[in-house]
Amino acid sequence: MCYNSPLTEALFYILLAVRKPNHGYGIIQEVSDITNGRLVLGPGTLYGAINSLLSKKWITLYSEDKSSRKKKEYLITTDGKDVFYKEVDRLRELIENAKLMEDLV
DSSP: OOOOSOOOHHHHHHHHHTSSOEEHHHHHHHHHHHTTTSOOOOHHHHHHHHHHHHHTTSEEEEEEOTTOTTOEEEEEOHHHHHHHHHHHHHHHHHHHHHGGGGGGO
C-alpha cells in the first residue's frame, strides 16, 4: 500500500460511504447526506474515483447483479481503511495546529 499525499474530499467521503456495501447511487446519496448537501458527487467524478480506488485496491467489488450494470456494490478493503485512518490522523493534526491561531487573538 502506498499513501503519501492527502486524500481529496471526494475520495475521503467515498471511502467513508463504502464502510458497508454500497452501490453508485447509494454512495452519491450518502455523501450528500453526510455533508448536508455541501458535496454532491456527479457520476463522472464518482465512477472515475471508483476506478482509481479499485486499481489501488482500496475498495473491492463486493457484489454485482449481472442483469443490471447499475447493481454493483463496493466495499472498503483493509488497505483502504489504513489509508482512511491515516487521513483522519492527518486531519486531526491539522486541526490541532490550527489551534495555534488562538494564541494570536
